[in-house]
Amino acid sequence: MQVREARPDERDAALNVLDAAMLETDRVDEGTLLVAVDRGSVVGALLLVGDRIDAVAVRRRRQGKGVGSALVAAAGERRERLVAAFDAGVRPFYESLGFDVRETDEPGRYRGVLEG
Template identity: 40%
Template sequence: MSNDATSPDALNHGAGVVVREATDDDRMGVRRVLDAAMLDVRADLRERIAVGDVLVAREPTREETADCVETADRETPILGALVLVRRNDAEEDAAGDDATHGDDAIHADATHDDTAHVHDAHIDAVAVRRARRGQGIGSALVRAAAERHARLTAEFDPGVRPFYDALDFSIAPVEGDSDRLRGRYGGEG
C-alpha cells in the first residue's frame, strides 16, 4: 500500500474511516492516541513509521467520500493507530532482551524491503480515541494489518479479549503469566 493518504486501497468504508500507513507527519497524532489509551509509546516509533509498520485511521475528507482520490488539502485528525513489529524483528529483539519501554513492548531495528508485507507480525499496540471506541475503527486497523501479513499475534489483558474474539483470533493464556493472553490470527496456529 502506498503512503498516499487518498489511495483507493486506503479506504475502509465498513468502519467509515480511511486506514493507511502513517507518515512522519502523523507521529505526534499517533503518540497522542497511544498516550490517551495509556499505552507505552515505542522509543523507535519514528523507525516503525519509516518502514511502514504503523497504520492510522482517520475520517475521510469530503474528496474521499465523494469517491474522488485527489490529494486532500487538509487531513482529518487521527482516530486510531496500530503499531506492528514484524515477527522476525521481534524474535531477534527478544533474544537481545532490548525492551526499554514496557513489559511487553519489543524494540526492533528493521529495514524496509519489498517483502515487508508478507512477514508475520506482532501487534505491539492498537488504540482508538475514547469518543470513537466501539465504532469498528480498531477492527478496521487490525483487518488492514491482516491484509499485509500472513499471521498476526498480540498479547493483551483479559479485558480486551472480546475485541480479539470478535476478530476471530485464537486465544490462549501466556505461558508463565496468568494475567495476560496471547492471540493468533491467520496461518497455522
C-alpha cells in the first residue's frame, strides 16, 4: 500500500470513499487530498485543510488493517500539529494514534490534537 497526495485521476475515487462514509467534502478544493492506494485502487482518503483533518475514511473491507493510521501518519509528516473533530465511535482510533482527546461542548463530539 502506498500513501500519497491524490493524482487528478484519483480524485473521484477518493471522494467516493469519503462520500461512502457520509463525510462532508465541500472543502476539498481548500486542502490536501491524501490517498491510500493498493494495487491501483484507492482504499482510503484523508482531507487535510491547514492543520485540520477535515475527513478521513477507509473502504469497509480494509478497515482495521492500518490504512487510516497510515493516512494520519502521512498527514502528520506534512504538519507540525494535527487537529481533528469526531464522534465518540472513533475516539479509540484517535487515542491510539496519540491524539490528546477532549470532549467538546457538543454532546458526543470530541476534539483531538496531535503535536509533532
